[in-house]
Amino acid sequence: MASMAPPRDAGAAKVLVVDDEPSLREMISILLRREGFDVTTAPGFARAKELVTGSPFPFALVLTDLVMPDGSGLDILTAAKQRNPATEVIVMTAHSTVDAALDAMKRGAYDFVAKPFQTAELRLLVLRAVEKSAIVRENARLRAILAVERPDDPLDQLGKSPPMRAIVELIRRIASSRTTVLVTGESGTGKERIARAIHAMSERADKPFLVVNCGALPENLMESELFGHEKGAFTGASGRHAGLFREADGGTLLLDEIGELPLALQVKLLRVLQERRVRPVGATQEIAVDVRVIAATNRNVEKDVAEGRFRNDLYYRLNIIRIEVPPLRQRTEDIPLLVDTFVQRFATEHGKSIRGLAPDTLRSLLAYDFPGNVRELENAMERAVALSQGPIIGLGDLPQAMVGAAAAPSTALLLLPEQGCDLDAVVAEAERRLILQALERMGGVRTQAAKLLGVSFRSLRYRLAKLGIDAAVDGESDEEEGGRSSSPEGRGR
Secondary structure: OOOOOOOOOHHHOEEEEEOOOHHHHHHHHHHHHHOOOEEEEEOOHHHHHHHHHHOOOOOOEEEEEOEEOOEEHHHHHHHHHHHOOOOEEEEEEOOOOHHHHHHHHHOOOOEEEEOOOOHHHHHHHHHHHHHHHHHHHHHHHHHHHHHHHOOOOHHHHHOOOHHHHHHHHHHHHHOOOOOOEEEEOOOOOOHHHHHHHHHHOOOOOOOOEEEEEOOOOOHHHHHHHHHOEOOOOOOOOOOOEOOHHHHOOOOEEEEEOHHHOOHHHHHHHHHHHHHOEEOOEOOOOOEEOOOEEEEEEOOOHHHHHHOOOOOHHHHHHHOOEEEEOOOHHHOHHHHHHHHHHHHHHHHHHHOOOOOEEOHHHHHHHHHOOOOOHHHHHHHHHHHHHHHOOOOEEOHHHOOHHHHHHOOOOOOHHHOOOOOOOOHHHHHHHHHHHHHHHHHHHOOOOHHHHHHHHOOOHHHHHHHHHHHOOOOOOOOOOOOEOOOEOOOOOOOOO
8 A cells, every 4th residue: 555645734633642551652642743743642541531521622533542440442432522523533452352343433433453553554544544534624614614605505506407406306305315326427517516415415414525536546456445454464555444435434435437446346345335334355354334325427337237347236236316417518507607606716715806707708608518517617717717817707718719619609508408498488587697697797787787788778678677677776867878768668759
């Protein structure tokens, strides 16, 4: 296994080391302080419990002995988890038994270490545990920000087009279940966003959400990364590794590019999904896990099954709930919403104040086919925000391929959904959205909005009345163009 770098926040991560042997406490403290951790020590149960429950800042990791003269490390584990579920706990003991290890795992321990242990083994285990704690804390922080910034419903950010509204409704119905989900669609359509939305809406939202790209892992390491391994299980296995299924225990694991999983590993994955137990490489005992699995792929799975590249039994096990994410070119109604989301995010990251896009810029995006789907749009908005020199993103801030699309007729806007549509309703909704955007961009001044839309003031006023939009602005006259009436009836009155 490759060595693991310390987590980004290692310098701020607080670690508590609990052991009644002074020399061992000192050795572990020196080792972890060299890694940049803020280390506190306790000589036994009583002091450890006092620190765990009374510290104003929760520990990222508690490394505790199992058997101490004044109490049990398992009680320290329980107290730490009650104080903060993001705190990870590693239990150490010289009295190693399978029952003790299973008991620790059931209570929520990250891992179990038998004494004596190698320092390299302990270092790697600690780094992984603190990284997992950081992920859980970051997920909680992002959810808190989302609740404040978007109090209505985070699912609204997925899209407003008919196919995306159907997906959102399906997510609401299945979020609370444990059922496996298969998310399919072209590359870049936002399959991971769908998986994260399912996790965020579920009862597992405060537990880990982990992602593994099955196509990016070397085949000889894939089983170990998924299910873990024991020390000495293979050449280079210098310590124990929990594996992604155990690290995601209680949460959600996204198996991205599931179609790239080797056939031999598909058999083992199927057993894990059926039995909800994993057996680390080199282990003799299975370990129970509670993980919701979401699989994603841009491949034609049915074709892979027919041609023998994907097991049909695993396919049926994964395909209990199927979510097909349409390409962006088939849901152009979602482009303005996605643009706003990306521009706000990147403007914050770059420290810029950007109000939105110029009309011709948005028209270019609506006319473009987006072969790279949502990912391509996201990258384009990051580029545009970085290049923009004012509060409005112009055509020159877009990639050249998207600028060229503006000169051609917008066929993307004319795509007819497979189920058909209500033409009058679609045209009215498009008209309403464009008028509201023009009014917002012009600060509510109707004369300026009319110019932006390329229509007369009288025409705009008629459309506002027809659509029931109240856009009166203090101080603006209802008579324009040389004092002529702006009523819908026009001239000749």
